[in-house]
Amino acid sequence: MRALQIRGLTKVYDNGMHALKGIDLDVEEGEFCALLGPNGAGKTTTIGILTSLINKSAGSVEIFGHDIDRDLTLAKACLGLVPQEINLNLFEKVLNIVVTQGGYYGIPRDLAMERAEKYLRQLQLWDRRDEVARSLSGGMKRRLMIARALVHEPRLLILDEPTAGVDIEIRRSMWSFLRQINAAGTTIILTTHYLEEAETLCRHVAIIDEGRIIENDRMSRVLRKLSVETFVLNLDREIQAPPRLPGYEVRMVDASTIEVDVQNNRDINDLFADLSGNDLRVVSMRNKANRLEELFLHIVDNKAAANRGAS
Amino acid sequence: MTGNRVRVRQNATALWTLVTKEYFRIVRIWVQTLVPPAITMSLYFVIFGNLIGRRIGEMDGFGYMQFIAPGLIMMSVITNSYGNVVSSFFGAKFARHIEEMLVSPMPASLILLGHVAGGVIRGLLVGFLVTLIALFFTELRPEHPFVTMSVVFLTAVVFALAGLINAIFAKKFDDISIIPTFVLTPLTYLGGVFYSISLLPDFWQKVSLANPVLYMVNAFRYGILGVSDIPIDYAYFIIGVFIVSLYSFALLLLKRGVGIRE
């Protein structure tokens, strides 16, 4: 079953801003999909249309086979949304917010209470259930929005930058929480600017830029497209000049640290062999940037260059 | 068939959720919702009814206090049913938690009904309080209880709907006080709350007849005192027309997403 099918989705805002220029996107049931793109790319606009907070200009959207123009009620019942901007009633109590949202979805109060407790506990908010939302920290408000989005147990959960401004410990616990509900069968679409997060969590990735999808594939296949990876190597001693390593681009960072670009048709074993040949030992090594991050910059830069060429 | 029944039950739950939420909002912030009208109306009763009223003498055959009591009750019902919806709906729009309803399968008609119910509840609560206060000053024994109850209820519906439309169009906080100040207050003050239009010159009597509030106030006064400046069936007719047209207009706006969807 297909969780989401978008065809030719277009959005022109009232001020003439052409935010989406014909987007096609499929997400299979059970998928954990990253929707990435620079600021202003059109991620929130796309999500807004799926969740009927924004009217589309053209195109079609089906959620679990329910077209949002014909079967909006059924489509909405399948969806849970964690929006980018905090949209909580700050004067309402935490527990009431979740239970009330359940009520809007037609969930009887007892059941809504039960689920609210379950999700608030899992998101470490149960102790604060009787406090008003205003008294929560930013990260807690985000978690509250996740609990609120789950009270009707949607088949497709959409999270628009859920981890923005969330500390690393909580972020990791959110990751394991999201993995868990994904493993239990919930399809997830996630936008984030932390590409490490997308790489760790998501099996599928779609990249959107200036209102167009420019990449849409399995995460592993997308990462394989990365033609160059840069490694940072710490050496066991100081050197005067970069070592000569034929076929690799080498730069010095400081006296005992070098950066090496490795084409993806070469393997790292050769690199180590060459270093040993230069009588250099590697103490430690790391990727210069997250792989997805590098790819992302690469793709978006290429496109910008192409656009410059065209204009 | 069963699908439909499930749908109906879910909608009932959604509506009930919204109505109880609105009710608890009114009760939670009672200092803002219930106390101010009680104080204002007490002042009206003391100053206009008691102090000044004694000098005015009779109006339509009743003591002035007795004459204005129904008018003041209606005035508070009108301002409070309007005010409740305007601030609750605009507040939800402003803080964006209106989105909780918009993403849910709850149809626009229920979002409308739930908010209107909230307005009616506050209007009637305040109306009841003001009636209690009025009883300290004068005697009120409804001549026509059915007319009294139905008119006050339907009037609350009219102004709750009007408040919703105001909130839908409002973009900033100023916008939710402009209509009450420039339209609602003049209409109620000139709507026969404080005087019988028979006191006015011919021309102004005719002009007053164009004011819908006049019909509501007079129908309510008829319910309590048994006197009215206008025929009662006119009042029901006008209230009915307002409810149908405001409801249709508000529903159309909500369905189109005016003011709430890009």
Ligand SMILES: Nc1ncnc2c1ncn2[C@@H]1O[C@H](COP(=O)(O)OP(=O)(O)OP(=O)(O)O)[C@@H](O)[C@H]1O
């Ligand atoms: N209400 C609006 N009216 C007019 N233009 C808008 C509106 N909302 C968004 N836009 C424009 O549409 C484009 C896409 O915005 P969108 O919010 O979808 O981007 P995004 O990918 O979510 O970005 P970010 O990563 O910063 O959240 C931007 O150019 C933005 O300025």
Ligand SMILES: [Mg+2]
């Ligand atoms: Mg966004």
